[in-house]
Amino acid sequence: MATLRCSLSLNTSAHLRKRDLRTVSAARGVCVRASAPEQESPVASAELQYNRVLLTILDANPFLSDGSRTAVATAALLARQHQSKVTVLVVDEPGTENTDPSRRLESISWHLKDRGCENFEVVERAITSPASVLVGDVADEISADMVVLSSEAVHAKHVDANQLAEFVSCPVLLLP
Structure with missing residues (x-):
């Protein structure tokens, strides 16, 4: 060439x-x-390779918002293209009430499977620190190559984009 x-x-x-x-x-x-x-x-x-994708859901809606569905679809696409594993981090912000947490988990699983992603696990965490720090900690725990989340989480002030840049040691994909 x-x-x-x-x-x-x-x-x-x-x-x-x-x-x-x-x-x-x-x-x-x-x-x-x-x-x-x-x-x-x-x-x-070197071709970019994403072996571990961390999909972060900061959405109390049991059927997922448009932004969360876009993030799920993108993570599933990355997983299919790179034969990677998706770890779904589900975070409930203090003060938000999720009336049906099992419905949300079913919805996430359905959307991932519907888009051809079979290799995934779901992790639920309680917030003990700012959500941005939690995302960075989980990304380090699983050795994530890419973090995917909806920009709605930034707009709703669930996470701080500046802190994400500081605490997440891999690329972060914010989707509209």
Whole structure:
């Protein structure tokens, strides 16, 4: 595979031979040249792999909100594509009342199975610290490669996005 090299030059015509030139942007002085195939660096050639996905549900609705259903669908898609395991972290915020917790667990299981995800486990935790810290702790416990959650949790102030960035040591996917 040929790699592309970019160079920045104020006077592009003086530095380039006609046969090397593929694209020149005169306004910015940027040129792109095709070069001989080289070995790619391990970072560039490494494909992203998500073996452990942490799906966080901070939703008291037993049938799940639209944002939570989107998060479940995305986690199931990632699990199918990468043959990964999904750990579902269900958190009830203090002051929220979930009248039917078993219905919510059934709903989560149904949505995951409906989208082809069979390899999952559900973990329920009580909040003893801010939810953002709890998500980071569970992500570390299970060695998560990706945390998926609905941005509704941020908007409802169940989690703090700044604290997520600080306490979660893997990529976090916030979905609308």
